[in-house]
Amino acid sequence: MRTEFSTAALEPGAVYRLLTATVVPRPIAWVSTVSADGVDNLAPHSFFTVSSVRPPVVQFTSVGRKDSLRNVEATGEFVVNLAPESLMDEVNRTATEFPHGVSEFDAVGxxxxxAARVKASRVARSPVALExxxxxxxxLGDSTVVFGRVVHIAVDDGVLADGHPEVTRLxxxxxLGKDEWSTLGEVRELRRIRYTDRPASG
Known part of the structure; x- marks a missing residue:
């Protein structure tokens, strides 16, 4: 048995809660920007993924018109900082709706x-920064998907293994849904099976 939901019959908040509780886990883009007036902004966005490799493009979604979106539109630049477990409290506190013109870097500490290529600051303790x-x-409706071409990647040497970022170090x-967060947990390796190596069917 299943409980059936018609999205047309639900108010938007209920749809949001259903989607964010089922599309999990979602990586966090800890997006730093700078306004046209030079004020730094830092905010987490959990609608985030890689869009393309050639060219290298990542995307995050601003639900509503937030400072991250306004600053990107004004300056054309931003940094996606990896949100590590060690900075969980800081990531959460930068999600507070501070008044316009307040820098979350300063308010949260x-x-x-x-940065190397853009004007927006990087999070110093984040292990990876995508400029x-x-x-x-x-x-799209009440949201805006922001696509950014990655022009520079900075990775902390401490999270590299043989020149490659190691997830257990990151x-x-x-x-997740509601006020739930997830940390790395168990990591399992499972190689993709090539068509020519697939087991014969019974």
């Missing part, structure tokens, strides 16, 4: 460092 130039935006956070 998050150390910043200069992005705006590729395009796509408006310790990424993920968002």
């Amino acid at each position: 998050v150390a910043r460092e200069a 992005c130039e705006l590729h395009s935006t796509l408006r 310790r990424p956070l993920a968002r």
Whole structure:
């Protein structure tokens, strides 16, 4: 037996709660931007993924018109900082709706460092920073999908193994439903089976 839901019959908040509780876990883009007036902004966005490799493009979604979106539209740049387990409290506190013009870096006490290619600051203690130039935006209802071309990647040497980021060192956070978060947990390796190597069917 299943409980059936018609999205047309539900109010938007109920749809949001259903979707965010079932599309899990969601990686977090801890997006840093700078306004046209030079004020740093830092906010987590859990609608986030890789869009393309050639060219390298990542995307995050702004639900509503938030400072992250306004700043990206004004400057054409942003940084996606990996949200690690060690900074969980700071990530959560930067989700607070601070008044416009208040820097979450300063309000929460998050150390910043200069980026290599863009004006937005990087989170100094984040193990990976993806510096992005705006590729395009796509408006979908009450949300805007932001596509950023990755122009520079900075990775902390401490999370590299043989030159490659090691997930057990990255310790990424993920968002679940309601006020639930997820940490890395068990990591299992399972290689993809090539068509020519597939077992014969019975």
